[in-house]
Structure formats: structure tokens, C-alpha cells
Amino acid sequence: MKKAWNNFLTSFKPTYSVIVSMYHVIPGQKIQKYDHKHDFGKGEIDKARVFYNDVIKKHASTGFPNTEIQLIKGKKTVLHTRQFGPVELVKTLNVA
Numbered sequence: 610m611k612k613a614w615n616n617f618l619t620s621f622k623p624t625y626s627v628i629v630s631m632y633h634v635i636p637g638q639k640i641q642k643y644d645h646k647h648d649f650g651k652g653e654i655d656k657a658r659v660f661y662n663d664v665i666k667k668h669a670s671t672g673f674p675n676t677e678i679q680l681i682k683g684k685k686t687v688l689h690t691r692q693f694g695p696v697e698l699v700k701t702l703n704v705a
Contacts, residue, residue, distance in 0.1 A: 622652035
């Protein structure tokens with residue numbers, strides 16, 4: 610009975626996702642944007658947060674410029690954002 614109750618409550622929890630947006634800047638060409646989305650199930654905030662922190666650690670050690678990493682709740686609520694490089698400047702330019 611307890612497992613059924615937990616499954617019922619989990620069905621109302623939001624999903625989570627981690628989106629890594631990489632902007633490739635090549636002079637003379639349009640800026641290319643690549644999104645990598647990793648989805649997590651309903652109520653899996655702990656797994657999503659651990660993955661988000663792992664991506665940040667890995668990215669900080671490799672050092673790719675112009676990257677934005679977001680932890681998203683549901684479809685569009687951004688919980689955390691981390692940017693590497695001048696992402697705001699790149700977003701204002703012509704992105705393909």
C-alpha cells in the first residue's frame with residue numbers, strides 16, 4: 610500500500626532536465642548553437658542536481674568557452690544556470 614501511495618505522489622512531481630548549450634564562434638560565419646539535453650524522470654531532483662554538478666566540474670577542467678549549463682524544472686523554470694565565457698555577448702550576435 611505504501612509503494613502505491615508513493616507512486617501516486619510521484620506522479621504529481623515535475624520532471625527535471627539539464628541542458629548544455631555550446632556556442633561555436635568562427636569568424637566570418639554565423640554562430641552555431643548546439644544543445645545537449647538530458648532528461649530525468651518525475652521527482653528525480655537529486656539525480657539531476659548530481660549530474661548538473663558533474664557536468665560543471667568536467668567542463669571547468671576541460672575549459673570549453675562559450676557554454677551555458679542549465680538545470681530546468683518542468684518545461685521552462687530555470688533553477689540554476691552556469692556560464693563559461695562571454696555567453697551573453699554571443700547570444701546577442703547572429704546565432705544560427
